[in-house]
Amino acid sequence: MTLVRTLLELPELRLRVRAGSALLGREVSRIYVTELPDPSRYVSANELVLTGLLWWQRPGDAELFVGALAKAGVAALAASGADTGGIPDDVVQACAQHRIPLLEVPADLSFAIITERVVLALAAGRGREPSEARKRLLATADAPLPVLLQQGAEELGAPCWVLSGTGRVVGGTAPDPPPVDWFRPQRDRTVREGYTLLPTGGRFAVPWVLAVKTTETDDLADELAGLVSLARARADQVRRMADRSAAPLIHALANGGAAPFTDRHEPMRVVLARASPSGPELAAELLDELLAGTSSSLGVVGEDVYAVVDADESWPLDWPSASRTALSTVDQFLDASLLIGVGGPATAAGLHGAAQEARYAVEVAARRGDRIGVVAGEDIAVHRLLVAGTPDELRRSVRARVLGPLVDYDAAQGTDLVRTVRVYLECSSSPTAAAKALHVHVNTLRYRITRASELLGLDLTDFTTQVDVYLALQA
Structure with missing residues (x-):
């Protein structure tokens, strides 16, 4: 003791x-x-x-x-x-x-x-005299993960890797890691297909395991797994300390203020994550995991976690789909929903707009009822983004001014001309296509559009008018 x-x-x-x-x-x-x-x-x-x-x-x-x-x-x-x-x-x-x-x-x-x-004193207190190999391993206890894994591989005489529950290879000492598709972290060590898997522990939602390419390991492997956990905690603390410098930028993006370093012209993206009911701690951990390998800064504002990411060659073009796959893998370890929105790319001058785009993308995922969802602003129709950025009061005002007579007529007569106009415009103003979609005769469709035009005092065959009416419908 x-x-x-x-x-x-x-x-x-x-x-x-x-x-x-x-x-x-x-x-x-x-x-x-x-x-x-x-x-x-x-x-x-x-x-x-x-x-x-x-x-x-x-x-x-x-x-x-x-x-x-x-x-x-x-x-x-x-x-x-x-x-x-x-x-x-x-x-x-x-x-x-x-x-x-x-x-x-x-x-x-x-x-x-x-x-x-x-650590040596703790080992002695448990009645174990540390071996020379253990002493050499412990001498690298404060080293970065790659150095720690290299020393561990030398002492164990076998390649080592650290795997994440998202399917990511965190690090390793050889080019061919074990297949991540059978990643199943356990509380105790397990042996599978010639590998020994040891949970690294720690207080993280996304588990990591140490994989050693041998079926014969001793307490030294457990020691290495524990040191990996310490290295992970240190890296997490370093990231948190670095993120403090980004706090002014994050708060400016969230609150609509001017972004610092407005003279920066390199493209950036804004990623917003929202975890419920766990809150920002879980969202920050998962976002940090998903953004590994990119140059990014994280910050928390209320219940949301924002990340500003350099949109250079380090940003994978398939990041949204890859993140959805990773989150579906780690979903089994989570007791929360996680919604992520991506905005940009944009320079510093347009970064606040990218943050609004990311925020709306999260709302789109929420309306879909997704438990785990990643939506990029690029995948949302432009008119929806424009309408989403309009204040609620203005949207209600525009809808009432443009569509008010039609809404009132439907309410009084029990008709559904608003829906008819919507379908007509979504069918590229084709009477034939709209009639088919509504299951009515084409002449009936033409009559309804003519009646709607009279009520609105507008020409629904005019393109500019069609754009105005469609945006009002989306509002």
């Missing part, structure tokens, strides 16, 4: 107690690194939480962070004040108030060394 005080006895860590000295007998089960202002979704009981305090911006920020740790029942918080000029007083006070042991990390000590030493 490894206790908090056990970590204080490791001379190379040089940890110092800043709060909770009476609580050092708590058991530590694992280490978790986070820089999220609210880590409540990711932390769990008995963890040693390690942070560089990048989430701390001003006095008062500590309450949300430390409160989340206390609610989860973490063992202790280890914090480095290298970027904040020391540990802020409100962090110390919050830890004392919420009864969380606070350990100060020396400013010159890297998180990689801390992670390695803590």
Whole structure:
């Protein structure tokens, strides 16, 4: 068993107690690194939480962070004040108030060394002397995923891949990964067709598995799967920190303000995701998964998640259809609906219009009753997009002004001339085609159109008039 005080006895860590000295007998089960202002979704009981305090911006920020740790029942918080000029007083006070042991990390000590030493201490506490291979693997604990997988493959003597529940190959050490169509993440390791599959765990809706091309693995493979989970969490935190810089742009798009960097001329797209009832956390995770490999920035406004994506060669032309396929694959892991709309491409000057297009595309998916839907603005008729961008009051006014006499006549006489006019226009003003669609004689159709023209005071054979009436019908 490894206790908090056990970590204080490791001379190379040089940890110092800043709060909770009476609580050092708590058991530590694992280490978790986070820089999220609210880590409540990711932390769990008995963890040693390690942070560089990048989430701390001003006095008062500590309450949300430390409160989340206390609610989860973490063992202790280890914090480095290298970027904040020391540990802020409100962090110390919050830890004392919420009864969380606070350990100060020396400013010159890297998180990689801390992670390695803590994991080794946890292994020793479980009565296992770490092997040299395990020590070498743990030495890369803080490395990016490709480096981590390469080291793991060398120690295991077999190629390794990480697969996502969406069917994406996240990374690997050989060109031929296992087939993703039989991706079935389990709670425990499984063996299939010469591969060992190990769930990486973590607090994500979309599961990842580590696939090793051998049926003979030991605890080292489990260790690698755990380190992959840590690497995923770190990458997620890096993405969240980077997205902060895009917050002004995202809010401008959502609220109709002017977009920053209006001098930028490269094309961009706006992608909007809405998850119900789970909310923006799930939508952001799925959108980040679907946009892997593109240059994008995410931001949350209310219940919606926006992404601004470079529409260069990294943007797949089949992204909407590929995303629908990926979401249908991951649907089994979700307890929510997810609707995504795509707008653009547009330069910075037209980015707000692209955001409106994406928003309307989501509404189209919602009206279809889709549980999982991806709709691109390019696939929606132009007249529908134009009408969708018109304020409700103006639409009602135009409809009443243009179609009012016809609507009133139908209500008084029990006729259906509005529908007749709609079908006539949708049939390219062909009396024969419209009559066939309405199952009436062509002369009857001509009479109805003539009557409608009289009531409206318009010539329904004139093209410009037809456009005006059709747009009013769509409104």
